[in-house]
Amino acid sequence: xxxxxxxxxxxxxxxxxxxxxxxxxxxxxxxxxxxxxxxxxxxxxxxxxxxxxxxxxxxxxxxxxxxxxxxxxxxxxxxxxxxxxxxxxxxxxxxxxxxxxxxxxxxxxxxxxxxxxxxxxxxxxxxxxxxxxxxxxxxxxxxxxxxxxxxxxxxxxxxxxxxxxxxxxxxxxxxxxxxxxxxxxxxxxxxxxxxxxxxxxxxxxxxxxxxxxxxxxxxxxxxxxxxxxxxxxxxxxxxxxxxxxxxxxxxxxxxxxxxxxxxxxxxxxxxxxxxxxxxxxxxxxxxxxxxxxxxxxxxxxxxxxxxxxxxxxxxxxxxxxxxxxxxxxxxxxxxxxxxxxxxxxxxxxxxxxxxxxxxxxxxxxxxxxxxxxxxxxxxxxxxxxxxxxxxxxxxxxxxxxxxxxxxxxxxxxxxxxxxxxxxxxxxxxxxxxxxxxxxxxxxxxxxxxxxxxxxxxxxxxx
Ligand code: BES
Ligand code: ZN
Numbered sequence: 001x002x003x004x005x006x007x008x009x010x011x012x013x014x015x016x017x018x019x020x021x022x023x024x025x026x027x028x029x030x031x032x033x034x035x036x037x038x039x040x041x042x043x044x045x046x047x048x049x050x051x052x053x054x055x056x057x058x059x060x061x062x063x064x065x066x067x068x069x070x071x072x073x074x075x076x077x078x079x080x081x082x083x084x085x086x087x088x089x090x091x092x093x094x095x096x097x098x099x100x101x102x103x104x105x106x107x108x109x110x111x112x113x114x115x116x117x118x119x120x121x122x123x124x125x126x127x128x129x130x131x132x133x134x135x136x137x138x139x140x141x142x143x144x145x146x147x148x149x150x151x152x153x154x155x156x157x158x159x160x161x162x163x164x165x166x167x168x169x170x171x172x173x174x175x176x177x178x179x180x181x182x183x184x185x186x187x188x189x190x191x192x193x194x195x196x197x198x199x200x201x202x203x204x205x206x207x208x209x210x211x212x213x214x215x216x217x218x219x220x221x222x223x224x225x226x227x228x229x230x231x232x233x234x235x236x237x238x239x240x241x242x243x244x245x246x247x248x249x250x251x252x253x254x255x256x257x258x259x260x261x262x263x264x265x266x267x268x269x270x271x272x273x274x275x276x277x278x279x280x281x282x283x284x285x286x287x288x289x290x291x292x293x294x295x296x297x298x299x300x301x302x303x304x305x306x307x308x309x310x311x312x313x314x315x316x317x318x319x320x321x322x323x324x325x326x327x328x329x330x331x332x333x334x335x336x337x338x339x340x341x342x343x344x345x346x347x348x349x350x351x352x353x354x355x356x357x358x359x360x361x362x363x364x365x366x367x368x369x370x371x372x373x374x375x376x377x378x379x380x381x382x383x384x385x386x387x388x389x390x391x392x393x394x395x396x397x398x399x400x401x402x403x404x405x406x407x408x409x410x411x412x413x414x415x416x417x418x419x420x421x422x423x424x425x426x427x428x429x430x431x432x433x434x435x436x437x438x439x440x441x442x443x444x445x446x447x448x449x450x451x452x453x454x455x456x457x458x459x460x461x462x
Contacts, residue, residue, distance in 0.1 A: 004141075004142065004454060005389075005450070005451060005454075007141050007142075008137050008138065008141055008447070008450045009447060011137055011140060011141050012133075012137055012443070012446060012447060012450075015137075016443065019129075019133055019446075020111075020439070022052065022129070023116070023125070023126075023129045023442070024109045024111075024116065024118075025048070026045070026048060026049075026052075026091075026125050026128075026129060027107065027109040027116065027118040027119075027120055027121055027125055028107050028108070028109065028118075029041055029044050029045040029048060029107070030093075030096075030106075030107045030119070031044070031045035031091055031092045031093055031120070031155065032092070032093055032094070032095050032096070032119075032158075033068075033069055033092035033093070033155055033156045033157070033158050033159040034094070034095050034158060034159045035095060039069065042069040042070075042091070042092055042155045043063070043069070043070060043155075045091045045092070045155065046063045046069070046070045046071075046072050046091060046153075046155055047063060049072045049091055049128065049132070049153055050062070050063050050072050050074070052132050053072070053074040053132055053151065054074075055136070056132055056133070056135050056136030056139060056140075057076070057135075057136065057139035057140070058074035058075060058076050058132075058135060058139075058149075058151065059074065059075055059076055059077070060073065060074060060075050061073070061074035062074070064167070064171075066156075066163040066164070066166070066167045067162075067163040067166065068155070068156050068162060068163040069092060069154070069155030069156050069163075070155060071152060071153065071154050071155070071164070071167055072091065072151070072152075072153040072154075072155075073150070073151065073152055073153075073171075073174075074150075074151045075148070075149060075150045075151065076135065076139070076145050076148065076149050077148045077149075077150075078144065078145075078148070079144065079145055079146060079147050079148045079457070082146060082147045082148060082456075082457045083147050083148070083177075083178040083179065083456055083457070083459070083461045084147065084148035084149075084150065084176070084177040084178050084179075085147055085148065085149055085150070085177060085178065085179050085180070085181055085453075085456060086150045086151075086152060086175055086177040086179070086180045086181070086410070086414070086416065087131050087149055087150070087151045087152070087180075087181050087183060088152050088153070088154070088180060088181065088182045088183060088184070088406060088410070089124050089127050089128035089131055089153050089154075089182075089183045089184055090124045090128070090153060090154050090155065090156075090157035090158065090184060091124075091125065091128055091153050091154070091155055092154070092155045092156060092157060092158050092159070093119045093120035093123070093124075093125070093158060094119065094120075094123070094158045094430075094431045096119050096433075098433060099433075101433035101434070102433045102434055103117065103434055104117065106118060106119035106433075106435075107119060109121065111439075114438060114439050114440060115436040115437060115438055115439065116436060116437050116439060116442075117434050117435065117436045118435065118436075119435055120435070121428070121435050121436055121437040122186070122424035122425070122428035122429075122430050122435055122436065122437040123158075123184070123424060123428065123430040123431070123435065124157070124183070124184045124422070124424075126422075126423065126424055126437045126441070126442050126445070127183040127184060127422040127423060127424065127445070128153055128183070129442070129446075130183070130423060130442060130445045130446040130449055131151065131183055131449060132151070133446050134446050134447075134449035134450045134453070135149060135151075135453075137446070137450050138450060138453065145453055146453045146454045146456070146457035147453050147456050147457050148177075149453070150174075150175060150177055152175070154406070157184065157404065157405070157406070159366065160202075160204065160365070160366025160367070160368065160405060161366075161368065161405040161406050161409075162366060164405075164406055164409065165406075165409050165413060168406075168409055168410075168413045168414060169413055172413070172414065175414055176414075177414070177416055178416070178461040179379050179416060179417055179418075179419065179456070179461055180410040180414070180416040180417070180418045180419070181418075181419050181421055181452075182404055182406070182407050182410070182418055182419070182420050182421070182422075183421055183422045184404045184420075184422055185199075185400060185402075185404075185420045185421070185422040185424070186422050186423060186424030186425060186426060186428065186441075187423065187424070187425055187426055187441070188269065188270075188396050188398050188426060189270075189271060189272065189275070189276055189426045190270065190272070190275075190426070191425045191426060191427075191438070191441070192270060192393075192395075192396055193387045193391045193393055193394075193395040193396070194395050194396045194397070194398045195380060195383055195384060195387070195395045195396075195397055195398070195419070195420065195421060196373075196397075196398055196399070196400050196420040196421075196422075197372060197373050197374075197375050197380070197397045197398065197399060197420065198298055198299070198370075198371070198372045198373070198398075198399030198400065199370060199371050199399075199400055199402060199403055199404055199407055199420070200298070200301070200332040200333055200334055200370050200400070200401050200402065200403055201332070201333035201334070201337060201339060201367070201368050201369045201370035201371075201403055201405075201408070202330055202331065202332060202333060202339065202366070202367060202368045202403040202405070203330060203331045203333060203339040203340075203342045203343050203346070203364075203367045204306075204328070204329075204330040204364075204365040204366045204367065205328075205329055205330070205343060205346065205347070205362055205363060205364055205365055206326065206327070206328050206329075206362070206363045206365055207232065207235065207326065207327045207328075207329060207350060207360065207361070207362050208324060208325075208326050208360070208361045208362075208363070209228040209229075209231050209232045209235070209310075209324060209325045209326070209354075209358050209359070209360050210228060210323060210324040210358060210359045210361075211225060211226055211227065211228040211231075211321070211322075211323060211324065211357065211358045211359075212225055212321065212323050213323065214323050215311075215320040215321065215322055215323050216320060216321040216323075217319065217320065217321075218319040218320050218321045219319060221321055222321060225321060225357060226355060226356075226357035226358050227321050227322070228310060228321075228322055228323065228324050228325040228358050229310045229311050229322050229325040231325070231354065231355060231358050231360075232308065232310065232325040232326070232327055234353065234355075235350055235353045235354065235360070236305055236308070236327060236329075238349075238353045239303055239329075239346075239349065239350075240303070243288065243289040243290075244286060244287050244288040244289055245288050245289070246301065246302065246303045246331070247349070248303070248345050248346050248349040249345065249348075249349065250345045251301070251303075251331075251342065251345055251346075252301070254336045254337050254338065254341070255300075255301060255334055255335075255336075255337060256334070256335050256336060258291075258295060258299050258300075262295075262299060262399075263292075263295065265397065265399075266292060266294040266295050266298065266299065266399070267292070267294075269294060269396055269398065270396070271293070271294055273285070273293060276293070279427060287300075287302070288300055288302075294399075297400075297401040298398065298399030298400055298401055299334060299399055300334060301331060301332055301333050301334050301337060302331065302332045303329060303330075303331045303346070304329065304330055304331075304332075305327055305328070305329050306328040306329060306330055307327065307328040308325075308326070308327040308328075309325070309326055309327075310322045310324060310325025310326055311325065328365075329346075331346065332401060332403065333369070333370050334370050335370050335372060337370065338369070339367025339368060339369065340364075340367060342367075343364045343367065346362070347362040350362050366405075367405075368403050368404075368405025368406075368408070369405065369408035369409075369412075370403075370408070371404075371407040371408045371411065371418070372399075373407070373417070373418045373419060373420055374417060375397050377417055377419070378459045378460060378461065379417065379419050379456060379459060379461060380419050381459075382452065382455040382456050382458075382459045383395075383419050383421050383452055383455075385455055386448050386449075386451040386452040386455050387448055389448075389451050390444050390447045390448045390451060391444060391448070404420075407420065417461075421448075421449075421452070422445070423441045423442065423444070423445030423448070424437060424441065425437070425438045425441055
């Protein structure tokens with residue numbers, strides 16, 4: 001351990017309570033980006049973050065406008081002859097419904113058994129907080145950082161990062177760097193320290209089926225018209241075949257098959273399938289035939305229904321043929337699938353499944369590209385060394401099923417190599433009721449970041 005590391009650790013120990021209180025305050029802000037009604041709260045989270053970045057000693061801190069929620073930018077650029085790292089995270093969170101399943105309100109954080117429960121506790125306010133506090137630790141102790149840092153925290157990741165590419169392109173000069181560190185991932189099953197090296201892309205759409213002009217008495221009209229809810233079920237059922245493959249012509253055309261090496265990497269991971277299944281509360285796992293669970297999650301494309309509604313939802317009975325029915329669906333994509341092309345294929349398939357007697361509309365909501373990051377890049381290796389120093393074990397390398405749309409943009413728009421480095425536990429219940437973060441992951445993650453900046457200062461990136 002370098003002398004710095006000991007000093008930084010001591011400082012982190014001393015400030016632990018204060019940093020925890022600050023993180024909890026961050027979690028009280030309901031920055032739900034999917035809901036236009038919460039735009040002010042998103043801005044409040046951005047201001048909060050900007051304030052903490054200034055307090056940490058970062059410079060040029062700015063709540064920068066976009067067409068949507070603001071980006072928070074800040075930097076520290078005085079490490080001469082050292083690499084420049086662009087650090088990314090997001091301060092927005094997912095919606096909280098169903099509210100009644102939360103033990104305590106989602107924006108009233110609860111600390112229990114070494115965890116913090118709140119919406120955003122893990123995804124992604126934990127990693128964002130760790131990043132700012134790691135920089136603060138360096139500046140408070142040493143008055144400097146070993147590398148140049150440029151922070152970009154966005155407020156629309158959970159709703160598709162729709163305005164970020166534009167902002168990146170407009171700020172290309174200011175964002176020049178040697179590497180992007182995307183801090184929006186976590187550890188492997190069993191809380192095994194991990195570096196993510198693959199993320200899936202996404203295509204999100206809505207299906208609206210409309211039939212009669214108004215709801216109809218299901219006795220008076222049953223047997224005379226198509227029922228939109230029934231049609232929607234038939235459409236949804238028509239999107240998979242019996243082998244669990246997505247039944248959309250052309251869907252797999254651009255998919256790069258998994259190589260023997262890819263499959264060996266998945267097979268090597270310490271995965272306890274039974275524990276996984278039990279933790280999910282299901283008696284059987286399911287997915288595309290011919291692939292393992294980890295392959296299906298990290299290496300194969302899928303189609304899921306995210307929500308479906310229509311007709312009577314209240315207590316008791318009401319006899320109607322609903323005038324309309326709806327579904328939110330999304331596909332997870334792998335290399336080299338393109339979200340817009342996939343949307344066209346899925347839309348065509350849905351329209352082909354639609355019978356006469358109803359109208360079906362399919363609307364694109366958002367999309368993001370898949371990404372694979374280099375396992376053998378010196379910056380990835382330096383991250384592995386930092387994890388080993390702090391957690392005492394070598395990380396595993398994982399391909400994850402989730403999406404962080406900007407990852408591909410850092411590569412394509414800014415031309416940067418990307419390291420995905422975050423510390424959330426695998427059982428964080430992200431996007432679900434009672435989301436939580438393990439406090440030891442948060443503390444050790446913060447420590448890992450202080451080490452990583454030092455490790456990168458000694459790494460040749462250019
Ligand atoms: N942190 C997640 C991405 C993630 C999930 C990485 C699981 C690794 C494992 C991120 O905040 C997220 O949830 N992204 C959304 C993006 C979408 C709304 C465009 C997702 O994947 O659903
Ligand atoms: Zn998320």
